[in-house]
Amino acid sequence: MPFTLPDLPYPPTALEPHISARTLEFHHGKHHKAYVDKANAAIAGTPLEPLSAEAITYRAHVEGNAALFNNAAQAWNHSFLWQSMRPAGGAAPSGLLAEALDRDLGGVAGFNTAFKEAAVGHFGSGWAWLVHDHETLKIITTHDADTPLVHDGLTPLLTLDVWEHAYYLDRQNLRPDYVEAWLAHLVNWEFAATNLHAA
Ligand code: FE
Secondary structure: OOOOOOOOOOOOOOOOOOOOHHHHHHHHHHHHHHHHHHHHHHHOOOOOOOOOHHHHHHHHHHOOOHHHHHHHHHHHHHHHHHHHEOOOOOOOOOHHHHHHHHHHHOHHHHHHHHHHHHHHHOOOOEEEEEEEEOOEEEEEEEEOOOOHHHOOOEEEEEEEEOOHHHOHHHHOOOHHHHHHHHHHHOEOHHHHHHHHHHO
16 A cells, blocks of 8 residues: 555654653554555545555645545655654754755754744644745745645655644643754754755
8 A cells, every 4th residue: 555654763762751652652653553544545446546655645635635635644744754853863953954054044043943933833733844945945834734745846854743642642732842842852954954955
């Protein structure tokens, strides 16, 4: 089937104390798995079945198939999320990415301030992203399952899930604490740099 549940790239305890094993196990093993299973069930036996997960997500977006799009995009967004974090992350990026952050967002300090404001200020469920948009780095948020993958010209570099299921077990309603901890300790700048080089 085109949608698969990847293994987490680290043990479930690896992001503690910032994100608990309990949260990661529910988030990956229940929420992410459900999106993968529902996306596969929705395309089973249809002409979409031989396509890649990315192509199916794009087709669902273009055709306005919200039920399929929501599960397909969430499957992709969560796979991207696990790689956007790492144990002992959050240190400064280097090279091309550091130069681009300096040029477009006021360096890492400017990024941290603007990303926190965007992630905390996003109303309801969704995602905060660092994206490459036609030669410029930008911070954007998307609602619910929406993903830069289907918006022409945008290359996602990093994402943070701001759905309550991402932090509620650990922090209840305190989204700002979750965002701050992610920025300070978990950001995987190497992953962002790899995505930028590919853009
Ligand atoms: Fe999530």
